[in-house]
Amino acid sequence: MSQGKDEGKLEDLYLITLRNGPFAHESFSPSEDLLNFLWNECKVLVVGAGGLGCELLKDLALSGFRNIEVIDLDVVDVTNLNRQFLFRQQDVGKPKAEVAAAFIAKRISGINIKGHHANIYDQPREFYKQFNLVVAGLDSIDARRWLNETLIDLVETNDDGTIDVSTVIPLIDGGTEGFRGQARVIIPKMSACFECNLDLFPPQISYPLCTIANTPRLPEHCIEYASVILWPQQQPFGAGTKVDGDNPEHVKWIFERAQERANQFHIQGVTYRLSQGVIKHIIPAVASTNAIVAASCANEAFKLATYIANPLNNYMLYNGESGVYTYAFETERREECPACGRAQPKKICVSPKWTLADLIEVLREDTELRVKSPSLTVSSRALYYSSPASLEQATKENLPQSLDCLLEEGCEIFLTDPALPLGRKLQIFFHKCSKKNK
Numbered sequence: 001m002s003q004g005k006d007e008g009k010l011e012d013l014y015l016i017t018l019r020n021g022p023f024a025h026e027s028f029s030p031s032e033d034l035l036n037f038l039w040n041e042c043k044v045l046v047v048g049a050g051g052l053g054c055e056l057l058k059d060l061a062l063s064g065f066r067n068i069e070v071i072d073l074d075v076v077d078v079t080n081l082n083r084q085f086l087f088r089q090q091d092v093g094k095p096k097a098e099v100a101a102a103f104i105a106k107r108i109s110g111i112n113i114k115g116h117h118a119n120i121y122d123q124p125r126e127f128y129k130q131f132n133l134v135v136a137g138l139d140s141i142d143a144r145r146w147l148n149e150t151l152i153d154l155v156e157t158n159d160d161g162t163i164d165v166s167t168v169i170p171l172i173d174g175g176t177e178g179f180r181g182q183a184r185v186i187i188p189k190m191s192a193c194f195e196c197n198l199d200l201f202p203p204q205i206s207y208p209l210c211t212i213a214n215t216p217r218l219p220e221h222c223i224e225y226a227s228v229i230l231w232p233q234q235q236p237f238g239a240g241t242k243v244d245g246d247n248p249e250h251v252k253w254i255f256e257r258a259q260e261r262a263n264q265f266h267i268q269g270v271t272y273r274l275s276q277g278v279i280k281h282i283i284p285a286v287a288s289t290n291a292i293v294a295a296s297c298a299n300e301a302f303k304l305a306t307y308i309a310n311p312l313n314n315y316m317l318y319n320g321e322s323g324v325y326t327y328a329f330e331t332e333r334r335e336e337c338p339a340c341g342r343a344q345p346k347k348i349c350v351s352p353k354w355t356l357a358d359l360i361e362v363l364r365e366d367t368e369l370r371v372k373s374p375s376l377t378v379s380s381r382a383l384y385y386s387s388p389a390s391l392e393q394a395t396k397e398n399l400p401q402s403l404d405c406l407l408e409e410g411c412e413i414f415l416t417d418p419a420l421p422l423g424r425k426l427q428i429f430f431h432k433c434s435k436k437n438k
């Protein structure tokens with residue numbers, strides 16, 4: 001066990017792992033082995049080194065986890081510095097995962113921490129397999145869905161059909177949105193997964209057009225009015241130019257028009273920052289929410305690694321918008337969950353005269369599938385591949401073909417998408433009056 005100057009910091013770890021307690025898990029037995037496991041064996045992957053990730057790395061490292069890896073594709077931006085406290089001015093432009101890992105390594109002696117400046121989608125299964133726990137601090141729903149399915153895909157079954165628990169890697173998922181956040185514990189194939197309750201995350205905030213056009217009440221309505229109605233009418237940056245949330249001139253134009261509209265309707269609160277947020281559909285990050293959610297996630301990681309207490313079952317929500325509110329409840333597993341359950345093929349009703357391109361458009365608009373660039377195969381024959389470019393070239397001639405030329409009534413097609421490692425089965429039914437919901 002570790003000796004030396006960090007000894008004092010570890011005193012509490014001894015207290016809670018060497019004595020029994022009223023909240024201990026039924027499998028808990030006080031022992032030095034627990035800390036040995038935590039220090040020498042337990043490997044944790046932190047996904048994301050942003051607002052939540054920085055907090056998570058600090059919390060996990062100070063809770064006694066010694067073998068940590070962190071993965072993030074981003075580089076440090078100057079706007080991160082107010083809350084992503086492992087980064088300094090001189091780190092701007094450098095990979096977040098590497099800078100964060102180096103910072104933690106410098107501050108906590110004896111830790112074995114590694115940063116990967118990489119895309120989670122590009123890592124092989126073996127990469128994820130080596131960890132005992134995965135803790136996610138991601139802001140993208142797509143990435144969280146992908147991670148959830150990847151860990152479900154790693155679960156193996158024994159010969160008698162039961163789950164091989166040695167292949168189950170718990171996922172602790174943190175998420176924040178402004179003053180609201182949540183932490184959850186997902187035991188793949190055993191408790192509710194991210195996909196089971198995907199409807200907790202509405203597809204995307206959008207405001208009814210009639211409200212925007214006629215009865216604005218919120219500053220967001222005024223900003224949407226400027227970007228959705230005025231922009232196409234006035235084409236301020238030349239015909240056909242789309243609004244770019246990263247172009248300060250575009251944001252400024254929308255901000256100023258939105259302000260005029262807000263003044264007209266006596267609405268307060270239109271700012272440049274909010275304008276950018278609405279255009280890019282981002283909600284500003286709040287440091288305190290990140291800290292609270294990350295602390296909860298690190299606490300769950302510690303409980304799962306040592307059994308000192310029962311893990312969260314299985315969802316904690318936090319709301320700091322008006323006062324402080326927190327509540328824990330159990331989300332239920334969905335039997336027909338397409339990721340962790342026994343989903344039947346999703347029935348899709350189409351007109352035989354639709355083209356394949358029409359079908360793909362409908363699939364992309366489907367609020368349950370939520371896919372962006374689907375590829376389709378039917379009994380291992382390619383219908384359409386959205387990537388790579390060479391396969392797209394080879395299959396795009398199918399796009400204008402009508403479905404009755406390509407498919408048979410009742411056939412099953414298999415959909416793959418970068419967001420869904422497990423893919424989805426669809427069953428196609430022909431119906432003459434099927435309308436595209438446009």
Ligand SMILES: [Zn+2]
Nearest residue numbers: 193196337340
């Ligand atoms: Zn599920």
